[in-house]
Amino acid sequence: MTSGIKKAASIAARSLTPGKPHHAQWLITRKCNYRCVGCNVWKEQDRKELSTEEVKKGLDILRDLGIVELVVSGGDPLLRDDIGEILDYASDRFVTTVYDNGSMAAKKIDCLRKVDFVAISIDSIDEAKNDYIKAVPGAWKKATQAVENLHREGINVSVTPTISQKNLYEIIDITNYFTGKGIPVWFCLYSYDMSVDANQLFRIGKANDEFVITDKQAMVKLCDSLIEMKKENKRILMTTKLLKALRNLYEDKRTWQCQALKNFLVVDHLGRIAGCHNHNFAGSVFDLPKKWKSQEFDMLRKTYQDCTQCNYLCYDFYSLHGSPRGHLSLAMDQWKNAKFLLKKEKTKLLNSG
Numbered sequence: 328m329t330s331g332i333k334k335a336a337s338i339a340a341r342s343l344t345p346g347k348p349h350h351a352q353w354l355i356t357r358k359c360n361y362r363c364v365g366c367n368v369w370k371e372q373d374r375k376e377l378s379t380e381e382v383k384k385g386l387d388i389l390r391d392l393g394i395v396e397l398v399v400s401g402g403d404p405l406l407r408d409d410i411g412e413i414l415d416y417a418s419d420r421f422v423t424t425v426y427d428n429g430s431m432a433a434k435k436i437d438c439l440r441k442v443d444f445v446a447i448s449i450d451s452i453d454e455a456k457n458d459y460i461k462a463v464p465g466a467w468k469k470a471t472q473a474v475e476n477l478h479r480e481g482i483n484v485s486v487t488p489t490i491s492q493k494n495l496y497e498i499i500d501i502t503n504y505f506t507g508k509g510i511p512v513w514f515c516l517y518s519y520d521m522s523v524d525a526n527q528l529f530r531i532g533k534a535n536d537e538f539v540i541t542d543k544q545a546m547v548k549l550c551d552s553l554i555e556m557k558k559e560n561k562r563i564l565m566t567t568k569l570l571k572a573l574r575n576l577y578e579d580k581r582t583w584q585c586q587a588l589k590n591f592l593v594v595d596h597l598g599r600i601a602g603c604h605n606h607n608f609a610g611s612v613f614d615l616p617k618k619w620k621s622q623e624f625d626m627l628r629k630t631y632q633d634c635t636q637c638n639y640l641c642y643d644f645y646s647l648h649g650s651p652r653g654h655l656s657l658a659m660d661q662w663k664n665a666k667f668l669l670k671k672e673k674t675k676l677l678n679s680g
């Protein structure tokens with residue numbers, strides 16, 4: 328059996344097995360070469376990180392736990408020298424997405440050929456505004472060139488703007504601009520850490536008045552527009568369910584319970600794990616086999632379930648799609664992806680002869 332077919336079969340099996348976590352985000356480095364105005368990561372950089380072999384061992388553990396989708400982020404994960412080896416290893420086991428701030432993907436294009444998705448962060452189509460947000464002159468040019476190069480090379484690249492008050496009124500234009508060029512769009516939502524846990528795993532969002540969404544009505548209208556646009560535009564990757572939940576949130580109705588450490592978990596650059604980055608770590612990735620079904624984790628799940636502390640969209644997404652019906656629809660998505668992989672594999676076989 329070829330590696331693509333093996334991956335497709337394994338992903339389908341894990342997707343269809345209930346009671347397992349679906350998604351992990353691994354922030355494999357704390358290093359970053361950008362200085363984004365709404366971010367804390369670059370202020371708290373750490374040169375320490377796990378070795379290649381340790382990361383690979385951790386990836387095997389995540390696969391055995393049932394994880395189907397893996398997001399590799401940071402800092403900027405592409406700053407690691409061994410990133411090609413890590414991504415190849417991850418891509419054989421998971422539906423793998425890697426994030427880049429737009430500065431590294433073009434340089435490391437050969438490391439990206441096996442991943443399922445490369446997500447490039449661009450926050451505005453106004454070059455000056457984007458560079459202001461990233462606090463790096465030339466960020467826009469580099470990122471858009473990277474998107475073009477990857478797209479031309481047949482790598483699945485998407486753009487991931489972070490919605491904030493700073494770009495709220497241009498989100499529709501950003502969406503049309505990129506999807507019009509054949510590039511899918513997934514959004515993040517500006518949020519900052521209001522942790523109640525002094526020992527939170529790590530900090531991401533920095534409180535910044537410029538970014539906090541104050542025009543709630545505009546946000547509601549934006550969700551309505553994206554829901555309508557999605558009917559015609561398949562390159563808007565957000566699900567209608569997520570957009571509806573987000574719309575409700577801006578009408579002060581939170582309609583889901585958090586499923587941290589149930590449907591998803593995060594791993595930091597030292598291999599420490601938590602349900603989400605806002606809470607203290609609950610062990611290391613290497614402890615997962617013995618801790619996953621423990622009483623300690625069950626207690627934590629209960630705490631997370633009642634928490635309404637953040638609105639990070641990826642956490643919302645994997646919480647929302649966590650009911651039995653949600654699990655099924657995620658499995659269907661994975662199945663579509665598995666079929667896509669099978670198709671790619673078949674084409675490779677036909678081409679080879």
Ligand code: SF4
Binds near residue numbers: 369
């Ligand atoms: S948002 Fe990303 S690219 Fe920007 S400073 Fe933070 S980690 Fe770096």
Ligand code: SF4
Binds near residue numbers: 586606636
């Ligand atoms: S709502 Fe969930 S993801 Fe957000 S801080 Fe609370 S436990 Fe973490």
